Amino acid sequence: MHRWALTPLVCAMVMSYTHGAFAAENSAARVENTDQLETLVVSSDWLDSTHQDSRYTPGGRETLSTETLEAGEVRSIEDALGRVPGVHIQDETGTGVLPNIGVRGLSPRRSERVQILVDGIPAALGPYSNIGVSLFPVTLATLERVDVVRGGAAVHYGPNNVGGVINFVTRGIPYQPTLQLRERLTVDDETGHVLKNHYLRAGGRVTDDFGLQFQANLVRGEAGRDHSDTEVDNFIVDADWDLDEANTLSGQLQYYKVDSDLPGALSPAAYREDRHQSQRPDDRFKADTWSGHVTWRWQPSQDVEFSWRHFGHRSDRTFWFGQSLGGDLHWSDPTAVPTHVADSPRQFTVWASEPRLAIRQGDHTWMLGARYLQEKVDFDVNRLNLSDDTRSAVRRWDFDTHAVAAYVSDTWTLGDSGWTLTPGLRYEHVKMDYADALGTSADDNVAEAWLPGLTVGYTASEAWYFYGSSQRSLTPVQLAQVTNPGDIANETAWNYELGSRYTQGSWQVQADVFMIDYQDQVVKQPDNSLKNLGRTRYQGLETSVDWQPNNGPLALGATWTWLDTEQRDGDFKGQEVPNAPKHLVNLHSSWQVSDWTWRLNARYVGESYSDAANTEAETTSGSAGKLPDYWQVDSSLAYQLPMVQDVSVTLGVHNLTDADGYFRGVDTSPVGRVPIPGRAYSLTLDMTL
Template sequence: MSKSEVSTPLKRHPLSAAIAMLPVSLLAMGTAPGAQAQEQAEAAALLPGLNVTADWLGPPTEASERTYTGARTVVEEEELQDAGALNLEDALRPVPGVTVLDETGTGVLPNIGVRGLNPLRSERLQILVDGYPIAIGPYSNVGVSLFPVTLPSLQAVDIVRGGASVHYGPNNVGGVVNFVTKPIPAETSQTLRERVTIAEETGNVFTDTYYRVGGQATDKLDLQFQANVQRGDGFRDHSDTKVDNLILDARYYLNDQHELASQLQYYRVDAELPGALTPEAYEQDRTQSQRPYDGYEADMSRATFTWTYTPADNVEFQWRNFVHDADRTFFFGQNLSGNGHWADPGLDSTHIADSPRLFTVLGTEPRLAIRHGRHDITLGARFVSEDVEFDVNRLELSSGNRSVARDWHLDTRAMAFYVSDTVSFLNDRLNVTPGLRYEDVDMDFRDNLSGNTEDNNAEELLPGLTVGYQASDDLFVFANSQRSLVPVQIAQTTREGAVANETAWNHELGARLQVTPDLFSSATLFRIDYEDQIQFNRSTSRFENLGETRHQGIELANRWSLNNQWELGLGYTFLDTEQLSGDNEGNELPNAPTHKVSAEAVYTYQAWDASVNWVYVSESYSDAANTEEETSNGSAGELPDYNLVTARVGRDFAVGGDRVLNLGLAVNNLLDEDYYFRGVDVSPVGRVPQPGRSFILEAQLDF
């Protein structure tokens, strides 16, 4: 594909041969007939000429999703931007198997879980941005306590729930989520977007201003700049939030064989955190805050650099490098009088703690892809270094005395090697990919206060096997089985309790079927066999090894194009979890609802578009003991089921030349559903209210 066709070239998935054989109706499913012809033409033009690539997932497109050998959902730009979602977390709610707990209403601290795995701090997912790991500590601190991603800067979100563990690790038990930022356009263009969210309950206003400019600077150099500024309050008291996200992209074409790409980013957030409420306070006024000292400040500077060398159509070498320097601090009140839990929102704070974390992380990853006959071979290696300062300080309110409660240092050195071979049979209809990943992790911990040191090493072979079969023009069947690793985290190794490196086996069996030219359906059976799963117990402030756990169920999705105006979507997830050992043997896992239903209706007519989305989530437990009756401080108890309905209407206006103005109005949580989850992180005790009804006004100008 030449540079003149598109500035960010699409890459070839190992199963692109199967994609090329898909019927036109399958490639165009879910689009209006007017758009089908264009997509069909693009598919016909692109697929035959695509080269082999070291990127296993390939482009985040509907075509890649359809023939991927595992459960995968690509949420494209239109769905992200035009669904009336309150924030990025909210936009992912309808995805099969995904659980979202909204801590702030502003999206600065996401809590995303998959298939019954702990959603708090999104710690059971391998989260990437443009293929690069984004966790503040990819090995030692996998929880996303700093999330340098904002919704307007995204082109797509690629949620891969199975089949990617060999190529993307560690911490991939729940799968891989790749946030794909907007590519540099082939021709110079600009976007200006303003979004205002008004919370009905309090009248709080949150503004989101976005600007992008990009295109060809010279015949060989493409540049793009994005700026996103967010200001205002969430739907509760004590929720003032400021976010700045600046991104600079560059791509340089040395010649037909060599391409250089780089991204620089600066992200900063300063936010008040309203925290959890006691049950009594929640019933009085769910928008209030009982945590006046809780807050959050963070900034991150990131840089990535990729060299892609393509000496021939059947060979690609890619060398990816990344570095980030991050500083994040939580501020939180503590009651250390001994009269109850230190985080009980009903107790006055005796101390204010702050927990600064300084991270310097760098990584380098060469990858080689070779096609030889019926074999697509991928070889890769990665080295990651993490230098972490992990502190806690306390201010005693009565005396003004300040003390150092924790002063830790952690050095992590990790090496990973992986290899896979996609072998094609039956005229490329059957693809079998055995693979193996090797992880060698060395963590050196030092307590600067006591002088104690501790080492934690992990050395694991992680095999995997994926199979994809194009059984007919309309039916694609897949299966996979892969082993995953989560190294012990720094916060776990230094607390009381027996914890260990976590491993799990992930299994999937699924199918995607073009039932009719207008109806597409998919079904996935999944099972996770987890060893040594670790959960945080809010009541005791300790990490507990739950031992063996099992997660299994089914995910169903359907998409139906009624005509060139109407499109319907329907999804269902059934989840069965069980603790197989320990004191809570036989119990369900926390935050693991059994049923989830999602439905969507989209209507387009000329320049108008409208959508209605509904998500239902059944009740679940908030602790491993499966406590049903709520405790007096709200630390445990059953979580309620809830229904969320969001509606949006928008219209495009031509405003001269190539300028297009889109105006939109959305109502989020249309039915004003009242629901909550239990506390998280620095406010672990009590109910955390979820956002009520809000109104969103949007205007976007493309020119």
Template sequence: MESGRQQNLVTSPHQLALAISLAMAVSASIAQAEEPASLEALKVEGDWIGNPTKEKAKTYPGSRTVIETDELQESGALNLEDALRSSPGIQVLDETGTGILPNIGLRGLNPLRSERLQMLVDGYPIAIGPYSNVGVSLFPVTLPSIDTVDIVRGGAAVHYGPNNVGGVLNLHTRAIPNDTAQTVQQRLTIADESGNALSDTYYRIGGFVNDSLGLQFQANIQSGDGFRDHSDTEVRNFIVDANYFLDDANELDLSLQYYDVEADLPGALSPSAYKQDRTQSQRPYDGYDADMVRGTLTWIYTPSNDLELEWRNFAHHADRTFFFGQDLSGGSWADPEADATHVADSPRVFDVWGTEPRLTLRQGIHTLTFGTRYVNEQVDFDVNRLELSSGSYADVRRWDSETNAVALYASDTLSLLNGRLQVTPGIRHENVRMDFYDERSDLSYSNNASETLPGLTIGLQASDSLYLFADAQRSLVPVQIAQVSRGGDVANETAWNQELGARWQFTPALGLSATLFRIDYEDQIQFNKATSEYENLGETRHEGAELGLDWQASSQLDLSLAYTYLDTEQLTGDNEGNELPNAPHDHFSASARYRYLQWTASLHAHYYSDSFSDAANTEEETANGDAGKLPSYTLINARLGRDIALSGGKNLNIGFAATNLTDEEYYFRGADVSPVGRVPAPGRAFILEGRLDF
């Protein structure tokens, strides 16, 4: 790689830490001359990130994007993944078009199964195994139940871990309304190429039954097909929420959910089959069956504006199984051109519970946060195999594991210069022990991860229109069950995430943002399809720049632009000097929303440059499609909607949308149970939807 490509866009962790330390020393001297009485009488927030609003994001000391309710509703997005594309640094590989198995990556980190991203729902981890199985192979989230999306790319590692190298994606579900309200929504998605249709029905009722108790019920049912053959999908998602105020100081929040999905998976295609008909399937035995029962309980105690104790508790029982065809007669078992000799199923049963008390208090210029979390995960990790010729059925894998994880963290936000400068040093310590047992071979293995993870964020309101920030934090990803079991040279992963950025509000209608970022990864792990093992790539680097513009051109027209430049490099190992897989250099997004009377029209365009699909940076596509460069592509989504006021305060919104309007054909490489070949991304689809609020 050329020496010019190796220049750092952001300084090294040590240089940045030194610069921030100097800034802290200056801040401390300023603090000695300040009067604590200059602080505003605000209520402390136990959630360090704060409320998910665009206004709050403007003064967050890190790169952050908030997608609010109206943007989600009016985006015309095919699914939740599609709605995230406008955010800087995000890459989405849409495997199904139905949103049941998201592949989301940030800043060049592997997007497959969203395994490099800390995904939360209402602040709770949603991964099927928050420590032992961070890949989102079960995603109990549907788009209609989401109210706001909060994407925090930096500065959150101390308070939200582990697996937050790329950042934190927090999905906020619909809150209980003060007055009883109901929503009925119906959506029909029709794939242009195949004519397949997917129905999405949503209902919500909620409100406060008295001054103390609020209740809410949500139901979301999806049924139909994705855009390809062999893609029948059935989803059931039911959520019950309760909010109870015991008194002025004590609040309880409860949520119970049942999620169930059954789906056929069309899988990858050989290059020749893709060119013949990209909507077909060569994987007739591939399927997916999963369900989850999960619950959360939060107690919030706020005796004063300067003190908050929040005790969060969560648990889930999850059962998910992939079914997949295998050719065990020779060659690659997943070659889409080969006839399957066996059908395997891989049931995973997870029982997870965790508890996390967190205390936040303010003393003078200090806002102190202390927290601890304990998580226990018990997992049955099996594989069975059916031989098609004989009908014999046998177990081939019987793994059991238990993970115990304890985290301790603390931070101190110093409010200086009358609140215009905030400096937050923090530290997190993770201690993770995983005990693994293979019943068939009587093999046992233990992995211990004990890491101290420092962090520092600085935010400065330099003027009424200019906000500056810098942050540097260290993150941990423990070795995963699948990595332990397959052997190979793997170790716990750690990384430094650093940012330097600014936001300018030139006028009330025009705002700009710019962020330089760098991720220094140690011991990054990737799956090698050729050897069917996980391997340690060693040190890797991700760096680049994110630019954003938001302009309210008039009272009717909103415009936004976003651009991300990304440069990645493998710094050690056999592929030293190569780029990382699935890491396009350029990502450009443009959005426009126009309102006229009761009508709203929106248009979104997204461009991604080409990228490599393997660590070896294979240029020419292999015969079976398991490696080769991925093409660049441009997506355009459009929606036209109208609000219709009805009697009794009811409102009806009807909309028509077209996703991938130009029918761009693009693909990525195989994933998970179908790792060989091209996976077609969704072509053009039309969406008809109606929503009644009353």
């Protein structure tokens, strides 16, 4: 049976499936199936091939389904990801426009330590030179699922995969013509601010061979804090065309635009007075991007698939932020009166070509892939003097990056023994040319590395699966580091993991232990300078338990992550690594009775340090100090209208106890406390025709 030559029966199954048992990496060409096909079709995409039954993925993995993403208590992408073992999130804006995501203790700041993909394509503005996701072209309503792979994927996806891979999968084209409308209002309990979310999806098969879909997601309003006015436009067009039984073309075009005020960090005194206020009136973020990709797939048999993808984007993003220069206070101290307003426009042009091939021969499945990627970046900084209204150029840096990557792996099934071995090797070569347009300096940096890996899986029984992996990862020197006078180097790390899964009846249990052995880890300091911590180590335990007795109306689940980190070189040898909570806990439950569904979710974030020195007492400005622990509780009640098909109304309560947790400032406002979003209420109407 050919994957793309679907019978009407299979198409009906595709439409009924909502949990993501099988999906292709490209949102336009994706099809779904409730049941595991008897004949497995080889795929050139590793995430796709292992998703056919993710219970047998040789590494820590969690898939957030459509049901989870659409739950009324999930306010943002951050809320959803906070349920995954090992994932630490910091909600900077309350609107979801700038998520900060960390995995296994790695810093969540600008999601720099994890490979973030959207439909299998790197989301970072500069996938090699600027891995911080300071433009996040994803909105929650457009997602079908989120695939979080914490281990075992480094050979197939790189670079910057030390923390694993997170793949945001947008909604696929339905077979039958479908129109979906969703309206959501979120009201802050303290300030009364209203955030509106409008979503439209229309698509289906135009002919038996051609599918088309359009999505529009608009966000307007304010989050709970002052100075948080936000506008987001996200438009996506998907298409796929079955040329014949062996050849398929698929593609996507996206335009994403955001204009948002940023409330920034608060001084400790201002936080205690009113954590909803803002002391950063000049901070703002504006960006837009055009992105697209097209993929040709050739599948002459069930044992061979070749795909060739081309993708790219043209993006502009600018932060404006107040600066206090010439005084005794830090330039971003929330209590300081700004003397200047800086802006940091970045323009990115990225394009890439990526062929992949998968061949199954007996007990061996070979996967080969390569990629050529080019980045052009204009890295500028300007400064407005508020005393005389004069404007000056501070930086005019130009970067040109060329990257070549290739990998090969062999998944070897050892007969009927239950063992599967996958040795692999990835090669990365990155060359970055730098020129200072305001001066005469120029430089280049070359990163070249062979990155081996080995994953092992063992199916002991239908219920038990064991796995282990060891892989090496690379993060090239970043564009902001090339000009840094400090001891900055290409970062490498070894990742180790051992774990098991148990799936039987009403129970699903997973546990794994991991260790990340880092070389030359570079971290940003509160003054935005860069420091090489040298060798660091992250190790810990991740567990998850889900129980749904007799597949009945009640479902309970829990996750717990224990983390131990250590700086192994330098002035702070023996101290913990910053922004790495020792404990992360998530408890969730749901109860469905007739047309009603009630959900409750509680997330615990343990204590952590905010600087490499492990400062205990908080400084007056809030630049350092131990971060306290906190619980965040969210709940929702959904009602499916019995007289109308596919229409539901959901009431959500977010941060039910109005917990007042906080973390340290981020990026353009690095000094002070950033509060987590306070209590809010949401009302959602969802209708599918």
